[in-house]
Amino acid sequence: MTARRRAVVVVCDSLAADLVRPDTAPSLSAMRAQSADFVAARSVFPSTTRTSSASMATGCLPGAHGLLGNTMVLKEDGRLVRMSVGKPDFLDRLRRATGQTLRRPTWAERLADHGGAIVMSNVSPGAAYLQDPDSFGHVYHRSGSRGPGGELLDDGLPIEVGAAGDAAMTERFCREVLRERAPALAVLWLSEPDHTAHHTALGSPEHLAMIAHADACVQQVRSTVDALDPDGEEILLVVCSDHGMETVGRQIDLDELLLATGWKNSPQSSDVVVAPNGNAALLYFADSKRVDIPPLAQWLQDQDFAGRVVWGDALAELGLPTDGPLGIALALRHDTAANPHGVRGRSVSVLSPFSNSSLPGCGQHGGLGAHEQQPFLYLRGGGLRPGERGQPASLIDIAPTVLHHLGVAADGMQGRVLR
Ligand SMILES: [Zn+2]
Structure with missing residues (x-):
């Protein structure tokens, strides 16, 4: 069988690096021991999910890709108007105001002719669609799922934000995306522990339960990847968060x-x-x-x-x-x-x-606090030697690293290949 390289990216939204411990997240802790652990990884600014999603997808900072926060101000009819980037109609308003969506190509666009990208996301519609705003690949989201060219998909993702939806999405992701469809890039973006932590105290029993839940989702992906690629050479597995919290x-x-x-x-x-x-x-x-x-x-x-x-x-x-x-x-x-x-x-x-x-x-989150700026970032497989890496690292380095593994050009990206 001819080996075909793939990348799998899992995002545990809002999980700060120092909350990944053997007692709170046993599977993630075990994965860290097998991975290149980028302990100096930092978020972008603002450290919001939608900005992070655009920066991960383009390998660029907000100033380059143009998506400046969960809330943005656009010029409509000569006036500055603020709006939520999370709403399903945001991309249409951005297109009308600026003539385009993101100003830099996403990984989905770059991979359209190289094995494709499939994203399943349970965060806001805005953050989900920013992975692939111009529909070069597939994005599955509860607000509507789209395929190449923007085609609305019948097999949507009828789930709710939160743990139960994350679990159903993860099960389908492992079975359908990883085992059956096997795109060059598969992205799974969990809503927890972010969803719960916006309504409760960090470190509370409710928050810890959601960290454990995200950990179990990661375990399911990790064991699926292990079954598909026992030698850990073909599949680069990236597990990370987009930011932490204060x-x-x-x-x-x-x-x-x-x-x-x-x-x-x-x-x-x-x-x-x-x-x-x-x-x-x-x-x-x-x-x-x-x-x-x-x-x-x-x-x-x-x-x-x-x-x-x-x-x-x-x-x-x-x-x-x-x-x-x-x-x-x-x-x-x-x-x-x-x-x-x-x-x-x-x-x-x-x-x-x-x-x-x-x-x-x-x-x-959203600011420059030490904890909200401290996501975790583990890279496993793809020839990467396990162990701690102290070098500067950022969300914008993920896309160039993934494309490097897949043998696809990452020209114009601001991030660097992590090794
Ligand atoms: Zn987030």
């Missing part, structure tokens, strides 16, 4: 604060528009208001909720664009305080009109 210390209403201090004229004003992204916020400016960027950045930096405030050319240091309406990036203040369950990492977060989860005491 405990919300307090929430601020940035819209209200900007109104109260006169930086914004009215709630409906489109001169200065805040895009809340959990523990971060991005501020967009109409051309006539860009003169306010330096003084507003200084004002923000002086507030007790501010962590890092970045504007102008320095936005590029965070991987953000410097050529559009984005004016200021605000990462909220964070520290290493432990919550009642002993889980470290606490951040201020920003209220969002699009989400009522992540109240104080619950988990949240």
Whole structure:
């Protein structure tokens, strides 16, 4: 039989590296011992799921692929309008506003003529479709499943977000995608422990149960891969998270604060528009208001909720664009305080009109806190020697590494091949 190389990627959404332990996640811990463990792996900014999904798929930072958060601001009819990237119609609005979706090709596009890509995702529709926004491969999601050319698929994914849906999706992924269809790239994106952690305390029994659940899903994939490739040479197995989480210390209403201090004229004003992204916020400016960027950045930096405030050319240091309406990036203040369950990492977060989860005491992400920026990243098989790797690594390195394993060009990607 001719060996055909494949890659399998499993994402345990929001599972921070330091919560993968033998007592919380026995299968992941066992897999770590067999894998190249990139202990310095970091998320992108904002550390939100939709940004992460686009960065994983393109091997590029947000400034290059253009997807700047879970909430984004687009110019519609000459006005800056904020919207949730999670909604099923977001990609159509992005296309109308900018003439395209992501500005860089995804791994699904690059693999269209090289064995194809199949994605099964149980997170938001936005994050799922950003894996392959222009439908070069297959994306299965509860909001609608699409094949090449955007064809709506009859065999959808009728599941609900959460553990039961993740379990059903994983079973189908192993049986149908890995064993029967065998694409060059297969991606499984679990909704837990993220879904539960936005509503409960990190390290609580409910949260630990969801880590154990994700661990069991990974075990199912790992044993399927073992059966298909006992020597571990053909299949590169990547198991990771997109980001970790911080405990919300307090929430601020940035819209209200900007109104109260006169930086914004009215709630409906489109001169200065805040895009809340959990523990971060991005501020967009109409051309006539860009003169306010330096003084507003200084004002923000002086507030007790501010962590890092970045504007102008320095936005590029965070991987953000410097050529559009984005004016200021605000990462909220964070520290290493432990919550009642002993889980470290606490951040201020920003209220969002699009989400009522992540109240104080619950988990949240989006910013630059040490714990939300610390995903785990294990690579097994494909000739990679097991052991810890201390080199810098990022979500954007996954796609070039996968394409390298598959023998497909990764030109134009900002990430590097991990070895
Ligand atoms: Zn996520």
